[in-house]
Amino acid sequence: MNSQRSRKNLVIQLVSYLFVLLFVYAAISKLLDFQNFHVQLSQSPLLSVFSSWIAVLVPIAELFTAILLIVPSFRLWGFYFSLILMGMFTVYIYIILHFSSFIPCSCGGVLEKMSWNVHLLFNLIFIVLAIWAILLCSKGNESNNFIGRHLKHIKIICFCLVFSAVSITMLFLSSENIMHYNNPFIRSYPVHAAEFIYEIDLKFNSYYFAGSDEKKVYLGNYTNPSQVLVIDNKSRQIKKVRILFNPDKILFKNVTISVRDSSFYLFDGSVPKYFQGSLKNWKINNEFNGFPYFTKAVPLDDVSAVFRSNNAKNSANVLGIYNASDESGKIRYKRDLLERQTDGIFDTDGMLMYSSKLEKIVYLYYYRNEFIIADKLGSLSYRGHTIDTIKNVKIKTASLKNDTERTISSPVYIVNAHSAIYKNLLFVNSKIRGRNEIDKLWERSSIIDLYDIKTNKYLLSFPVYHIGKKGLRSLTITEENLYALIGKTLVVYKFSDIIKKEILSH
Template identity: 55%
Template sequence: MKSNINIKSVTAESICLLYILLFVYAAVSKLLDFENFQVQLGQSPLLSAYALWVSWMVPIIEIIIVLLLIIPKFRSLGFLAAFNLMAMFTVYIFIVLHYGSFVPCSCGGILEKMSWNVHIVFNIVFVLLAALAIVLRNDFSGVGKQNQNHKRPIKKLAASLVISTVIIILLFLSSEEIMHHDNPFIRRYPQHPAILYQQIDLKFNSYYFAGYTNGKIYLGNYTNPLQLLSMDSSLQNQQNIKISFDPKKIPFQMATIIVKGPTVYLKDGTVPAVYKGSIKDWKINKQLKGIPYFTQAVAIDSLTLAFRSNDGKNYGNILGIFVSDTTPKVKYKNSLLQKQIDGVFDTDGILLYSEQANKIVYLYFYRNEFIIADKTGKLDYRGQTIDTTTKAKIKVSYLNNHSERKMSAPPFIVNANAAVYENLLFVHSKIKGKFENDKIWDQASIIDVYNLNNNSYLLSFPLYNIADKKLDSFIVTSKYLYAIIGNELVAYELKTILKKEIKSAGLKDN
């Protein structure tokens, strides 16, 4: 009997030493590389919203458990705490692997080199070792007591396992809700949502995206408005297209091209003028008469445009809808853009239209807000990007008796550019979030993705610089993101995590 008790005691002591070694190593690894550990927790699909305090709590709890295990009087409590913590880690990994939107890593040290499947086996082994130690300590400390004492540790372990599982599940559900709908400016970078697919040299930096239709990309050229460059979706089979149009004596200043479906448009808001034709023969021969002066315009259909203009009172920006076959042709939507400072610079932004979702999107440059409206200009909702800049940080000077205004200091840009496809809004952000280092911001432009169907943040990914040139503009299709970076046209293939969001939106619409 005494020999049996000694074996149990030695086994429990050995498990105790293993746990002390594990938790000392794990805690020290986290603290020595604390910034990286905190960043990795920020990427967790379970703990993103709680990364700040969890990053401190985990190593502190590990150290406390080590102290409990060292002191014989508190060793039983230490084993129970170790069992709970390792059970939480195990449930965490299981949820990450089976229910998380992507798989992060936040272990540190040598444990970081393990695959997730090996890691979950490792954790299960230590959970079982802690359970064994608790049972063994109960056995050799309860000699001569009734057999019912043997059931107490089993019940205690079962209750602890249930509580640990419930805690992790609640953390997962609450963190996901916070991250998607009340994001505390923590970005999620899943592994490779967009992969570099193809790249070509355009030779010049004067190109812009004119449109994408029937599997072809069309690039306009600011220096030659009637010249288009087309290619297929894989950036092959390039063709130069000459648009047939007689400008007569129209005083064009900034004429640009839009290719949408079977229609090609030529527009210049300074005239103002919008002409259209067919991509079958590339002849522009019909004018959409009656459109007012505009600074931006997007085609909704062959007869309808959404545009941004200036009102007549204080020259503030205003959105409107132009329909060429109705009376009146122009309907201004006075309440969509909201003035904060001057109504011009503070409401500056980019106007987009999602043909698949039939939604007008307006993204402000200098504040964390975008506007979603239907094709008639009726407001659906106002959404927020995940940064915290609610008011434009700009300084405006008025000249010539307030008849002219200029920026008196460089503006604080929040959102530099954007593209929309189906229900997804892709935003080129200029603001660094929590738990992000400077390195990636020096090397890449960051794209944040939002789901317009439920007004939620999804994920972020970098588009890396090419020869120190950063992202200029981009568009998104069902399979690719196309970007102009310096003189380069680059195609990035969208991977499953983004395609799944696009596909689910299509199913909802059908």
């Protein structure tokens, strides 16, 4: 009898020592590299919103549990706390592997040395050890069967496991909702969301993206408007084409080329002129008469376009729809879309885009965390927000030449610098740092935030790395790739399944 009791005590001590070793090692590892642990937690798809207090609470809980296990009179409580902690860690890993949008880097102590699947098995083994130790610690009653003798402790074990599962699940659901819809400005960085594959030296920095499709990317040239570079997505071959066009002495000032479907469009809002041609022969064959002066324009289809002009009061920006087939009036201004905060000019400046798949117009402000989604006719669908907290523009303006000109009189505080749209995905190059973000990442790259405009949801972020001191100046998207202009170089990134599965997945 004494021999059996001695073996039981020996097992209890060995299990308790294993847990003490595990928790002390894990807690000290986290505390010694607390900043890295905090950053890794902030990038977790489950806990990023709560990373600040979880980063402190977890090592404290581990050390507290280790102390309980060391003191014999509190050892049973220590095993219960051990069961709760290991249950939480196990449920966390299970959700990461099966329900998370991506699998993050591991964080803290032993976990860094194991894969997620191995650590899941490791945790399950320790859960079994904790349950075994609890049952060995329990004195039981006089019942003849095992369950009857240990019913009280079995109930507590079940409560601990259910509590662990429910608490982590609730954190996950709450974090998902906050991150995607009520974000406190914490970015989510999946590992290898977009990977560099190749680059092309264009020799000049005057190129811009004129358009792209599943087979080709088109580059216009500001200094040579009649020339277009056509890049094959698969073979990577570059072809130069020349637009066949006799402008008839039109004094163009700022020609832009845009490619959509089987057509290309040549326009200059300062003239104003807007032409259409075919990609088959790169020849202009149609002019859209009656087009107003504009500062930006994006083709919608073969007969219509969305544009921005200074036609509003005090030369403020306004969006409009041009439709050559509309007999009642080719031009319809949508004066309720752009909302002014100061002057109506600089504060409403932004980027104009169009998703042909969803037939949605997108306007993203430069200086505030807002974008506008409208249908093809210019009717507002909704106003969305980027995840940063800059709701109001941080610029001051001044009048020149007897109030005939306006200029910015304070340093420009850009929120959204560049953007591109592909089907339901809006790619935004943000200039605003989020919480817990590493200095070197911002020094070496341009951060791209990804949004689903169909569900008005933030998805994830990833970096596009600089070349030397040159940063991103433009981007375009295809189903497989991100194309970025960085200085004189065209850089191509390939999307992982994390991004590709988000394309019209909802």
